[in-house]
Each structure stands twice: as C-alpha cells, then as structure tokens.
Amino acid sequence: MAFIGFALGPLLxxxxxxxxxxxxxxxxxxxxxxxxxxxxxxxxxxxxxNDTDCCEWxxxxxxxxxxxxxxxxxxxxxxxCISPSLGDLTNLQSLxxxxxxxxxxxxxxxxxxxxxxxxxxSFNHLNGVLKPQESNYxxxxxxxxxxxxxxxxxxxxxxxxxxxxKTSSLVVLNASNNSFHGxxxxxxxxxxxxxxxxxxxxxxxxxxxxPGLGKCSALRVLKAGRNSLSGPLPDxxxxxSSLEYLSFPSNGLHGVLDGARIIKLKKLxxxxxxxxxxxxxxxxxxxxxxKLQELRLYRxxxxxxxxxxxxxxxxxxxxxxxxxxxxxxxxxFNFSNLSNLKTLDLMENNFTxxxxxxxxxxxxxxxxxxxxxxxxxxxxxxxGELKSLSFLSLSLNNFTNITxxxxxxxxxxxxxxxxxxxxFKGEAMPEDETIGGFLNLEVLSIPxxxxxxxxxxxxxxxFNVSNxxxxxxxxxxxxxxxxxxxxxxxxxxxxxxxIDRPCGSAEAHPVRILSTEQTDRRVAFAIAFGAxxxxxxxxxxxxxxxxxx
Numbered sequence: 001m002a003f004i005g006f007a008l009g010p011l012l013x014x015x016x017x018x019x020x021x022x023x024x025x026x027x028x029x030x031x032x033x034x035x036x037x038x039x040x041x042x043x044x045x046x047x048x049x050n051d052t053d054c055c056e057w058x059x060x061x062x063x064x065x066x067x068x069x070x071x072x073x074x075x076x077x078x079x080x081c082i083s084p085s086l087g088d089l090t091n092l093q094s095l096x097x098x099x100x101x102x103x104x105x106x107x108x109x110x111x112x113x114x115x116x117x118x119x120x121x122s123f124n125h126l127n128g129v130l131k132p133q134e135s136n137y138x139x140x141x142x143x144x145x146x147x148x149x150x151x152x153x154x155x156x157x158x159x160x161x162x163x164x165x166k167t168s169s170l171v172v173l174n175a176s177n178n179s180f181h182g183x184x185x186x187x188x189x190x191x192x193x194x195x196x197x198x199x200x201x202x203x204x205x206x207x208x209x210x211p212g213l214g215k216c217s218a219l220r221v222l223k224a225g226r227n228s229l230s231g232p233l234p235d236x237x238x239x240x241s242s243l244e245y246l247s248f249p250s251n252g253l254h255g256v257l258d259g260a261r262i263i264k265l266k267k268l269x270x271x272x273x274x275x276x277x278x279x280x281x282x283x284x285x286x287x288x289x290x291k292l293q294e295l296r297l298y299r300x301x302x303x304x305x306x307x308x309x310x311x312x313x314x315x316x317x318x319x320x321x322x323x324x325x326x327x328x329x330x331x332x333f334n335f336s337n338l339s340n341l342k343t344l345d346l347m348e349n350n351f352t353x354x355x356x357x358x359x360x361x362x363x364x365x366x367x368x369x370x371x372x373x374x375x376x377x378x379x380x381x382x383x384g385e386l387k388s389l390s391f392l393s394l395s396l397n398n399f400t401n402i403t404x405x406x407x408x409x410x411x412x413x414x415x416x417x418x419x420x421x422x423x424f425k426g427e428a429m430p431e432d433e434t435i436g437g438f439l440n441l442e443v444l445s446i447p448x449x450x451x452x453x454x455x456x457x458x459x460x461x462x463f464n465v466s467n468x469x470x471x472x473x474x475x476x477x478x479x480x481x482x483x484x485x486x487x488x489x490x491x492x493x494x495x496x497x498x499i500d501r502p503c504g505s506a507e508a509h510p511v512r513i514l515s516t517e518q519t520d521r522r523v524a525f526a527i528a529f530g531a532x533x534x535x536x537x538x539x540x541x542x543x544x545x546x547x548x549x
Contacts (some may be wrong), residue, residue, distance in 0.1 A: 021066035023054040026088070031060070031068070033085035040079035040101070067091035074098045074120070082121070084109045091115055098122040098149070106130060106150065111163055112143065120149040122174065129157035147172040151199065158182035159205075168192050176201040176223070183207045184224060189216030197221040201247070205229060209248070211236035218242055225249040225272065233257075233273075238264045249296065250275035257297075259283025267291060274298035274320065281305075282321075287312035296320040298345070303327065311337045322347040322369070329353035330375070336361040347393070348372040360385045367391040371419065374398065379405045384412060393419040403430040470494050473503045 028050070035041060035048050047058040055062035061070035068089050078100040086095065087109025095110065098120045105128035110119060130150075143166045155178040164170065164185075170192040181204040189195045189212075196218050205227040213222065214236030222240070225247050232255030233248075243265050253276040262268075263285045270293060278300040286292070287309025295313075298320045305328035310316075314337050327350040335341070336358040344362070347369045354377035355370065366388045376398040383389070389412060399405065402424040409415060471493030485499045495503035 021064070023060075023062055023066045023068060027068045028054040030085040030088040031057070031071075034083040037083040038078055038080035040077060042077040044073070044076065044078070063091065070094040072096045074100070076100055078102055080104075082107055082110075082126075086110060087113055089115070094118045096120045097124065100124050102126060104128070106155075111145075111148075113145070114143065117144050117169075118147040119145065120147070121153070122149045122151040124153055126150070127154040127156065130155060130160050130163060143167045144169050146170060149174045150178070151175060152177040154178065155180060159185045159200075161185060161187055164188055164191055170195055172197040174199040176203070178203055180205060184210055184227075184229065186210035186212035189213070189219060194218050196242075199223040200227070202226040207231075209234055209237060209253075213237055214239035216240050216242075220267075221245040223247040225251070225275075227251055229253060231255075235261060238262065241265065241267070243268055244291075245270040247272040248276070249273065252277060254278065256280035257283055257286075257302075259285035262286060263288045265289065269315075270294040272296040274300070276300055278302055282307050282310070284309045286310060289313060291315060293340075294318045297324070298322045300324055306330070306333045308333060311335065314338065314340065316341050318343045320345045321349070324349055327351060330359075331356040335359040338362050339364065341365055342388075343367045345369045346373065350374060353377075355380065357382060363387065365389055369393040371395040371397065376400070379408055381408050383408060386412070388414055390414050391417040393417075394423065395419045396422045398425070399423040400427070402427050406430060474498050 031054055032048065032050060035045060038044070044058060048054070054060055054068065055066060059071060059073040059076070060068060061072070063069050069091050070093060071086065071089075072094070074096045075098075078097065080102065081104035082097065082102055084107040086092070087107060092113065092115050095116055095118070099122070102121070102124040104126065106121060106126055108131045110116060111130070113119075145167050146169050148170070149172070151174045155175070157180065159175070159180050159182065164187060168191055170188060171194050173188065173195075174197070176199045180200070184200060184205045184207065188198065195216055197220060198213075198216075199221065201223045202225070205224065206229065208231035209224070209229060211234040213219065214234065217240070219240045220242050222243060223245065226249065229248065229251040230253065233253065235258070238258075238261040241264055244267050246265070246268060247270065249272045253273065256279060257273070262283060266289070268289050269291050271289075272294065274296045275298065278297065280302065281304035282297065282302060284307045286295075286307060290313065292313040293315050294317060295310075296318065299322070301324065302321070303325040306321075306326065310319075311334045316338050317340055319341065320343065322345045326346070330346075330351050331353050333356065335356060339362065341362045342364050344359075344365065344367070348371070351370070351373040353375065355375060357380060359365075359368075360380065360382040363385065365386050368386075368389065368391070371393045372395070374397065375394070378401045379394075379399065383392075392409070392415060399420070400423075402420075405420065405424075407430075409418060470488075470491040472495070474488060474494055474496030476497060481498060483498070488494055488496075488499050495501045
C-alpha cells in the first residue's frame, strides 16, 4: 500500500531496539508454541532454540527490558497455522507474517490485542471468517491497532462491524483480494478520526456505496474495484475532501459524474471509475482538479466531446477513456499542455478528423491508442518528436498512404509495438526494405501479403498470423519456415509448402469459417517477439495490457 508508511513512523524505531535483558520465559513459550504449529519453517527452528535468548532469534526484536515488541517473518516460506499464542505477547507492537503459505484462520486474539499496532498477514492462504473477540484490556477495551493488512488471502463471510468498535486509532485497512461479501462497511471513520486508507478491491461486496464514507474527513485512499457494487456515486462521498485516490472500477455503478460535486475533491490524484455503467458527459469542472495524474473512465457509456478544460490538468500521466461513446474532432482539444502524459487510450469511440498536431507536444508519451474510431488522413512526420513512444495503435480507422506511414515510423527507435491494420484501403504494400527497417519491433500489424523482408529477420521467437484474411505465398528459405502450419491457419488464400497448399493449385484444405464479428475485428498481421500475447479479433486489446492496465 502506498500510504501505509505515514502510519508507521513510531514502528520504525523497533528495529533499533537493543535489549539489555533476556526475554522472559512466558514469551519464549508463546513463540515456541507458534513454531510448533508450523509444518514448514524454512530453518527457523535452528535459530529458535529453547536454551537460547529469544531476543536473539531470527525475526524477533525486543525492548530494552527484554519484552518482545516485533515479530517479522515475512517471505520465510512458512507453512501451517498461526497460533493464538502470539496474542499472549502483551508488548508486541508489530507482527508481519506476509508472503508465506500459512493456512487456517486468523486468531481473534491478534485482532483483539491490547498492544499490536501493525498486523500484516497479507499474501497467505488464510481462510474462514473474521471473528471479533472482546479484549481484556481495562481502559474501555481500547485497541491500538493502526495498520491491518489481510489482503490476498481466502477470507469469506460478511465484514464484521464488531471488529472495529474499539479500534479508535485505525489508519489503514487493506482487505483486498479475498471473498468477503455483503454490504461494504463504512463505520471506520466514525470510530477513528485518523482513518486514511481503505482497500476492499477484488471481493464480492454488493449493494450501494455507503454514504457514511463521506464522513471520513481524513480518508485519502478509497479502493473497492472488482466487486458487485451498484447504484450511483452517493453525493455524500464527495464530502471526503481529503481523498487523493478514488477507485471503483469493474462494478455496476450507474448515473453521471456530477461536475458540481467532483470539484470538492481538490486533492484528487487518481480517479478510476472504469468498467461501470456511467452515462452523460465528462464535466468541464474536472479541469479544476489540478493535481489529477490518472483518469480512467474506460468501458462506460460516456458521450460528448473531450472537455477542453481537461487540458488544465497538467499533471496528467494516464488518460484511459477507451470503449465509450465519445465523439467530436480531436483537433479541438489542446494536448500541448499535457507534457507529463505517458499513456493516452481513446480506443473504440466515435472521434473524427485527423490526429491533432499538438499531440506531438506530449514529449513523454510512451503509449498511444486511437484504434477503432473514425479518424482519417496521413500520419505526420512530427510523430518522430515522441522520443519515448514504444506503442502505437491506429487500427480500424481510415488512414491513408501506408508507404509514407511506414517510412516515418521506422525511424522511431523506441517503437516496439505497431498496430495499423484495417486502414489504407485499396493500397498495396510498399517495398520490402520499408518493413525491414523496424529492427526494434516486438509486435507488428499491417495489411496485405506477408512481406519477403520478414523472412530475413533472425530474431523472431514467436510468429502467428492465423485466422486473418492474408493471401499469396508464404516466404520460404528463412526463419518463417521454422514455424508450424498452425501459425498460418485460417487464411484460405495463403499458399506454400509450410501449410501443404501449393501455390497456383485449385486445391485448398478445409479452413475454419470466421464469424462476422471475428472477421470485422480481425487483425491483419501480427508478430510477437519473446512472448505472443494474442491474435485475431481481440489482439489489439489483449496484447497491449502492459501499457494500459
């Protein structure tokens, strides 16, 4: 978690503790009982000997008077169950058992501890439900817990509200990547005024976003993506004015993004509402979010033009608006202010016109995807000004002059993915040397016959052009001859020895008939070096995940 650090200042001193006394026998016994519950300890038993001082054991830190204050056993390959005996360490402040193979439940004694400030059991195989247990601590059962990370386990059941009734110091809760269900909890900030980070992503929560989260005046990070939440964003949520990271992707949220309310979140840096059912336009007021670095509204039903005010968000690094109903001419938008922009994804919208010249002012751009729109014209030589561009997808548009396009792009030394299929209607492929200049490409998608120059390349690890509509002879005598016939299948007009279909022969082996959707969405030509990520209808979406997700 990016924001855990600020809650752990006092804990950083633990590693500096230098005990003047040996640990007491009761605490040693509690640790040995924990060790007994492990079926695999990766050599820990060699250090944890009964006849030695437990303050000297691996992963153990003691205070000056010999009390165990930290147990740090992350990345140890531990297997087995977590013993409740760790709850008997009455001075324990920090317990880290993350990135192991621990199973069973999380002992309620740890959650009810009167001393633990930081508890991290993330990335294990823990399961079952979380059960609250009353603490024996005398001062109103106060629990000092500030950071709880139970992410990436197998916990189930509803999130128990009783766990948090006494945790008035809680700052960070990460319960992501489990199987919790029921309604999303919201009482944290009414109990702890300093509550700042809540991550419930990748669970099975349902229902609406609780309006009570708007009372969290210190809340900085709110993530609940990949659940089954529904309904609109509650108006009260925008009262949480300290929010810097708001993320609810891949739910069933609907409604509009209210411009009058979004501007209340002046500190917002990351906004991710992709994969929902939002409608309406992107509000002009979004331009007032001057700290915005990431805007992800992909896979919604958002319409209208790109708001010109968005260019005021000069800190933007990522803009992902793919698969919406946005329209208008891109040339109306001023990209020149977005000098920090690295990723721009406008795939599958209804944009028209040409690629705006001012987009080439985005000097840090590394990934640009404009595929599946209604753009036309020729590629400008100014694209060479994008010195960091490694990925470019312009497929399924109406661009012209493929020779000029390839001559311009082959000088882009950082470009390793080029997808320009389903353009250049009626144009022939250029001379082979135009293709051969792409020495750094990992992925290439172009229309037409398989160029002879590709057979001269010696560094192809994977090659697949199956299920397209290629035609003509497959070049022989080079590296293409080393690939199997499955790499060329589904192209009835291809011929050659590799696929056992002689050129000039009327004979043709049976081929798979593509559906209309597959044909319409096909990628004309695909080459992948190192690892092949996908071909055919979904290629442009699958292969590029490292840039856009």
